[in-house]
Amino acid sequence: MQFNPTLTQFESLSLTTEPNPEDTEIEKESVDLILTRPSLPQSTGEGGVYQMQRGNSLISQKTEELQKTLLAHRHERQLVILQDFPDPDALSCAWTYQLIAQQYDIKCEIIYAGTLSHQENIALVKLTNLPAQRWTQQTLKTKDLSSYQGFVLIDNQGTTSQLLSAVQQAGIPLVVVVDHHSLQSELKSEFVDVRPYVRATATIFTQYLQAGLLALDSSMNQHVKCATALMHGLRSDTNRLMQAQEEDFMAAAYLSRFYDAQLLNAILQANRSKRVMDVIERALKNRIVQNNFSIAGVGYIRYDDRDAIPQAADFLVTEENVHTAVVYGIVHDEDDELEVVIGSLRTTKLTLDPDEFIKEAFGQDSTGRFFGGGRTSAGGFEVPMGFLSGGNENSAYAKMKWEVFDAQIKQKLLRLVNPRDNPIQSE
Numbered sequence: 267m268q269f270n271p272t273l274t275q276f277e278s279l280s281l282t283t284e285p286n287p288e289d290t291e292i293e294k295e296s297v298d299l300i301l302t303r304p305s306l307p308q309s310t311g312e313g314g315v316y317q318m319q320r321g322n323s324l325i326s327q328k329t330e331e332l333q334k335t336l337l338a339h340r341h342e343r344q345l346v347i348l349q350d351f352p353d354p355d356a357l358s359c360a361w362t363y364q365l366i367a368q369q370y371d372i373k374c375e376i377i378y379a380g381t382l383s384h385q386e387n388i389a390l391v392k393l394t395n396l397p398a399q400r401w402t403q404q405t406l407k408t409k410d411l412s413s414y415q416g417f418v419l420i421d422n423q424g425t426t427s428q429l430l431s432a433v434q435q436a437g438i439p440l441v442v443v444v445d446h447h448s449l450q451s452e453l454k455s456e457f458v459d460v461r462p463y464v465r466a467t468a469t470i471f472t473q474y475l476q477a478g479l480l481a482l483d484s485s486m487n488q489h490v491k492c493a494t495a496l497m498h499g500l501r502s503d504t505n506r507l508m509q510a511q512e513e514d515f516m517a518a519a520y521l522s523r524f525y526d527a528q529l530l531n532a533i534l535q536a537n538r539s540k541r542v543m544d545v546i547e548r549a550l551k552n553r554i555v556q557n558n559f560s561i562a563g564v565g566y567i568r569y570d571d572r573d574a575i576p577q578a579a580d581f582l583v584t585e586e587n588v589h590t591a592v593v594y595g596i597v598h599d600e601d602d603e604l605e606v607v608i609g610s611l612r613t614t615k616l617t618l619d620p621d622e623f624i625k626e627a628f629g630q631d632s633t634g635r636f637f638g639g640g641r642t643s644a645g646g647f648e649v650p651m652g653f654l655s656g657g658n659e660n661s662a663y664a665k666m667k668w669e670v671f672d673a674q675i676k677q678k679l680l681r682l683v684n685p686r687d688n689p690i691q692s693e
């Protein structure tokens with residue numbers, strides 16, 4: 267539990283960290299269903315009524331808590347930190363948060379350290395003018411971090427951002443966390459809304475909008491674009507709504523009043539680059555299939571093409587008799603100085619939990635931090651290469667290094683794919 271000195275009249279809010287699904291179940295039943303916020307939109311329609319019966323007490327409670335947190339931080343400047351390779355869910359929700367916070371005169375900058383590497387993400391940011399900025403380590407040096415009074419994590423819990431340590435070292439407090447990934451560690455934040463059973467963070471933010479945190483106005487261009495971005499985020503995290511559950515559909519239904527279908531179509535029309543196609547080709551060539559798992563190492567990949575890895579996993583999982591695909595490679599920056607093993611998992615097997623699978627396969631580093639995790643049907647991991655990073659002038663060395671990492675990752679994955687209960691081999 268933490269006590270933030272800036273919180274005076276709202277100290278009770280600090281009791282709201284670490285929600286877990288069990289608590290939530292209890293709250294759903296014990297807290298009454300009456301929504302007390304006066305600014306609640308009247309036009310919730312039949313769908314709204316239905317949803318009210320279903321966990322709306324949690325939504326109204328979280329909405330109120332978030333509003334109190336924002337009130338307590340009026341006129342401040344905040345950094346909204348996204349994962350290094352932000353996806354449409356993260357980007358759209360960060361923008362929504364920025365628009366909500368604006369009403370409290372809170373100025374937010376949406377930042378990420380990596381790149382926008384998926385063609386659809388680039389199209390999303392360009393076509394909607396989505397206000398996200400890339401901050402490299404170099405950018406960080408030019409910034410005066412003392413001018414920010416808080417930071418916010420959206421669609422992540424800080425474990426996938428290179429910016430986190432600098433922001434923490436500058437002493438900026440964590441104010442808000444909204445995410446749908448499994449809880450990675452105890453979070454010291456004033457406001458926490460982590461709901462691993464929700465399919466997209468965009469669903470959570472749409473619920474905030476619906477509960478009155480910001481009244482969308484379809485005559486405002488910016489609101490229409492933001493609703494379109496949210497729709498894109500929601501669709502992309504639910505496999506085009508195929509894995510959506512009731513509350514995701516309810517959120518999509520609400521967004522359908524405001525979003526621009528043509529704009530969304532333009533975003534989705536972005537084509538795969540040749541380099542992404544090359545990585546998919548390598549994944550196909552290198553894949554091994556065992557027990558319905560398809561595993562492929564794709565070697566070295568440029569930083570800007572990092573998103574080719576999940577796209578290759580998306581492709582491999584479509585093969586007949588394959589329910590789970592894992593694709594990984596060594597991602598390196600322009601100067602080859604920074605190297606990291608990055609992998610993605612995709613599964614259609616309902617009983618396979620990507621979060622558990624990745625945590626079990628790769629374990630933790632010396633500080634106890636897991637190399638990765640996941641959500642429904644998708645997961646990812648990152649293994650830093652430390653001392654072995656860089657130094658690839660010599661191609662024999664680069665090849666050897668890849669082979670070692672490739673063999674080690676395969677070994678760890680295959681241990682779970684083909685569990686051997688009996689260590690004595692019969693052959």
Ligand SMILES: [Mn+2]
Pocket residue numbers: 355356421446465466467503
């Ligand atoms: Mn997400």
